[in-house]
Amino acid sequence: MRLATWNVNSIRARVDRIVDFAVREHIDVLAMQEIKCKTDQFPFDRFEEAGFHVAAYGFSQWNGVAIASREPLTNVRTAFPGMPGFEKGHNGPDAPQEARAMGATVGGVEVWSLYVPNGRSLGDPHYYYKLDWLSALQQYTTESLAANPDLALALVGDFNIAPTDADNGDPAVVPGFSTHVSPPEREAFAAFETAGLQDVVRPLIPTGYTYWDYKRLKFPRNEGMRIDFILGSHALADAVTGATIHRDERKGELPSDHVPVVVDLDLEGPDDDDRPMIF
DNA sequence: ATGTCAGAGTTCCTCTGA
Numbered sequence: 001m002r003l004a005t006w007n008v009n010s011i012r013a014r015v016d017r018i019v020d021f022a023v024r025e026h027i028d029v030l031a032m033q034e035i036k037c038k039t040d041q042f043p044f045d046r047f048e049e050a051g052f053h054v055a056a057y058g059f060s061q062w063n064g065v066a067i068a069s070r071e072p073l074t075n076v077r078t079a080f081p082g083m084p085g086f087e088k089g090h091n092g093p094d095a096p097q098e099a100r101a102m103g104a105t106v107g108g109v110e111v112w113s114l115y116v117p118n119g120r121s122l123g124d125p126h127y128y129y130k131l132d133w134l135s136a137l138q139q140y141t142t143e144s145l146a147a148n149p150d151l152a153l154a155l156v157g158d159f160n161i162a163p164t165d166a167d168n169g170d171p172a173v174v175p176g177f178s179t180h181v182s183p184p185e186r187e188a189f190a191a192f193e194t195a196g197l198q199d200v201v202r203p204l205i206p207t208g209y210t211y212w213d214y215k216r217l218k219f220p221r222n223e224g225m226r227i228d229f230i231l232g233s234h235a236l237a238d239a240v241t242g243a244t245i246h247r248d249e250r251k252g253e254l255p256s257d258h259v260p261v262v263v264d265l266d267l268e269g270p271d272d273d274d275r276p277m278i279f
Numbered sequence: 280a281t282g283t284c285a286g287a288g289t290t291c292c293t294c295t296g297a
Contacts, residue, residue, distance in 0.1 A: 034285095
């Protein structure tokens with residue numbers, strides 16, 4: 001299985017290049033974030049013509065997540081248990097949930113397409129919403145893997161966190177003043193490792209960014225950030241055979257400000273090697 | 280220079296979010 005994640009920054013603005021990419025790169029499962037449309041505005045037909053099933057979820061011009069898959073998606077969910085909401089500048093137990101998470105099972109893998117809240121600025125209500133949201137996701141992950149330690153679980157998407165200083169090449173993002181690099185955000189990211197997940201791309205691609213702001217020639221200057229990740233449980237991580245960050249997708253006409261991150265998975269597992277050969 | 284985008288409403292500009 002070839003699994004990809006991409007913050008597309010509006011599916012309608014660039015559906016051509018997204019479907020072209022999925023077909024050209026033989027993507028089996030494409031998790032998308034920031035589709036920026038309502039569910040019924042999603043260009044389902046364009047994906048279906050190319051041979052994909054799609055589940056999409058959005059209810060305003062902001063946020064929105066989707067998963068396209070060669071195989072049918074089952075157990076589609078539009079929130080993880082305990083997912084906090086946000087409304088009118090404040091978070092809290094009564095605030096409505098946003099369209100930031102979609103879970104589905106495909107090919108034996110539980111995949112979550114995630115658009116972690118941006119945080120806006122340190123101390124902003126949105127920043128605490130971000131931390132709460134990550135905490136609830138970590139709790140869900142911990143409980144899922146406690147109940148089923150061999151679950152093939154993939155949390156993929158735009159985490160809006162640069163976990164190390166090497167992941168931040170944008171001089172406008174300053175430790176102590178900016179979101180994405182603050183210790184609480186980095187601790188929230190590291191907590192997924194405690195929960196039993198690992199970044200399955202970094203061992204194969206130690207450096208490089210996945211996002212470059214549109215402003216101020218950030219891409220030509222390579223002042224980007226690594227904020228898009230594929231985190232996997234041990235059952236998923238054991239199956240990884242390759243990874244690619246498609247930096248070229250930041251080039252050309254109408255690019256998203258993020259590029260796709262892809263992993264190849266051999267989910268047949270070691271049992272294949274034990275199977276007797278029959279001639 | 281917060282120098283770019285995308286979407287929607289207050290529409291052929293201004294606002295919000297990123």
